[in-house]
Amino acid sequence: MAIKYIPEPFRIKMVETIKMLTREEREQKIAEAKYNVFNLRSEDVYIDLLTDSGTNAMSQEQWAGVIRGDEAYAGGSSYFKLIETAQDIFGYKYIQPVHQGRAAEKVLFGLLLEEGKYSISNMHFDTTRAHVELAGGRAIDCVVAEAADPAKRAPFKGNMDVEKLESLINEYGAEKIGLVIMTVTNNSAGGQPVSVQNVRETAEICKKYGIKFCIDAARYAENAYFVKQRESGYENKSIKDIVKEMFSYADMFTMSAKKDTIVNMGGLIGIKEDEELFQACKARTISFEGFTTYGGLSGRDLEALAIGLYEGLDESYLRYRIGQLEYLASRLDEAGIAYQSPVGGHGLFVDAKAMFPHIPYYEFPGQALAIELYKEAGIRACDIGSYMLGNDPDTGEQLKSKFEFTRLAIPRRVYTQAHIDIMAEALIAIKERASEVRGYRITWEPPILRHFQASLEPINK
Numbered sequence: 124m125a126i127k128y129i130p131e132p133f134r135i136k137m138v139e140t141i142k143m144l145t146r147e148e149r150e151q152k153i154a155e156a157k158y159n160v161f162n163l164r165s166e167d168v169y170i171d172l173l174t175d176s177g178t179n180a181m182s183q184e185q186w187a188g189v190i191r192g193d194e195a196y197a198g199g200s201s202y203f204k205l206i207e208t209a210q211d212i213f214g215y216k217y218i219q220p221v222h223q224g225r226a227a228e229k230v231l232f233g234l235l236l237e238e239g240k241y242s243i244s245n246m247h248f249d250t251t252r253a254h255v256e257l258a259g260g261r262a263i264d265c266v267v268a269e270a271a272d273p274a275k276r277a278p279f280k281g282n283m284d285v286e287k288l289e290s291l292i293n294e295y296g297a298e299k300i301g302l303v304i305m306t307v308t309n310n311s312a313g314g315q316p317v318s319v320q321n322v323r324e325t326a327e328i329c330k331k332y333g334i335k336f337c338i339d340a341a342r343y344a345e346n347a348y349f350v351k352q353r354e355s356g357y358e359n360k361s362i363k364d365i366v367k368e369m370f371s372y373a374d375m376f377t378m379s380a381k382k383d384t385i386v387n388m389g390g391l392i393g394i395k396e397d398e399e400l401f402q403a404c405k406a407r408t409i410s411f412e413g414f415t416t417y418g419g420l421s422g423r424d425l426e427a428l429a430i431g432l433y434e435g436l437d438e439s440y441l442r443y444r445i446g447q448l449e450y451l452a453s454r455l456d457e458a459g460i461a462y463q464s465p466v467g468g469h470g471l472f473v474d475a476k477a478m479f480p481h482i483p484y485y486e487f488p489g490q491a492l493a494i495e496l497y498k499e500a501g502i503r504a505c506d507i508g509s510y511m512l513g514n515d516p517d518t519g520e521q522l523k524s525k526f527e528f529t530r531l532a533i534p535r536r537v538y539t540q541a542h543i544d545i546m547a548e549a550l551i552a553i554k555e556r557a558s559e560v561r562g563y564r565i566t567w568e569p570p571i572l573r574h575f576q577a578s579l580e581p582i583n584k
């Protein structure tokens with residue numbers, strides 16, 4: 124039996140019409156898109172699960188805030204509202220808005236990293252890794268081993284391997300480590316949470332060696348909800364108190380606000396108390412983003428973001444949000460469909476290798492499943508596997524990913540139980556005819572980040 128669906132803790136006041144094309148039309152559209160889901164027009168997609176980033180539905184309070192937003196160049200009231208809200212939630216002295224997460228990384232990492240320095244993280248998100256490298260540094264991932272086993276159900280598969288972290292610090296030398304980054308939740312490992320204990324232990328190691336500790340905070344609220352559910356001692360704490368404790372162990376954070384703060388655009392930098400670092404951040408913000416009191420955003424964005432920071436902490440919302448994922452996961456359990464388990468906070472990562480054992484990694488099982496989902500039900504998901512990973516930059520050979528996932532990322536407050544059922548039913552229908560599904564070959568690809576632009580064709584054997 125599937126678990127009970129947690130009812131939506133809201134009602135719907137404004138709607139956006141979506142439509143499902145016929146199967147023939149979908150087959151034609153995906154062929155025209157050269158079998159690359161990024162080439163589809165969103166109007167041809169029925170349920171869009173490409174990402175949970177910036178695809179959230181704002182509340183009536185946020186839309187009212189859009190009207191109230193103060194568009195002053197300097198010292199606007201929406202700016203002060205945002206700063207006070209973020210200080211209240213995270214307990215940091217200094218807060219700087221920026222236009223999105225990667226802007227926070229660009230502003231901050233340039234001050235902490237340089238040629239010959241390393242950043243160690245439970246797992247670097249793609250743009251985080253890119254900004255470590257653009258600053259001259261090198262990125263090392265240090266996640267616990269159980270993250271690599273999709274079938275293993277452990278409560279905190281996003282954690283840092285703290286023993287390995289300490290041995291890496293000793294191996295490279297503490298003076299070479301510019302930064303330790305804790306990504307909450309661990310996006311690249313499938314939205315898996317990190318325990319408060321793990322954050323505290325990581326902080327202790329950083330302190331011992333005098334290394335700066337940064338939280339990559341995109342999904343801080345979902346992470347706190349998992350802590351409340353799964354970590355002993357936190358059952359009776361509020362989400363806000365858990366967030367505050369978690370952030371108290373770090374020195375700074377970067378945040379993409381396009382995720383848990385339920386807006387469509389925005390980002391933040393937080394610095395606990397280092398005034399000199401904050402001054403340097405302000406200077407770089409002015410060059411890259413705009414004056415410090417708007418940071419690349421409109422006043423209306425700052426206002427909606429300030430409101431969303433509190434809404435994202437609401438426990439009945441989080442129960443529904445995580446409940447959607449758990450309901451979908453339980454329907455897949457019933458049908459014997461494998462995924463990165465237990466299911467994470469922002470998406471379900473289907474194990475396409477298990478679904479299509481006859482498709483080798485170089486024929487892209489994760490991409491094949493993404494295309495089948497579109498053909499089956501107009502659902503847009505994406506490959507997180509060898510297709511996304513690309514080629515070895517030295518040999519040009521296709522790399523073999525540890526996982527072949529198809530990610531169904533769930534936008535916040537956008538889809539209902541009926542939509543979630545369509546996702547489950549589409550996957551079940553595809554599983555029933557799995558042996559007929561064929562792999563793909565690439566007919567054209569750009570040299571880097573190819574998955575956004577490549578053209579493919581089905582292999583007919």
Ligand SMILES: *Cc1c(COP(=O)(O)O)cnc(C)c1O
Pocket residue numbers: 176223224225226248250251306307310339341378379380381382389390
């Ligand atoms: C989305 C994301 C980022 C980058 O943020 P953008 O707003 O897309 O620039 C960084 N880290 C993590 C963990 C993310 O999920």
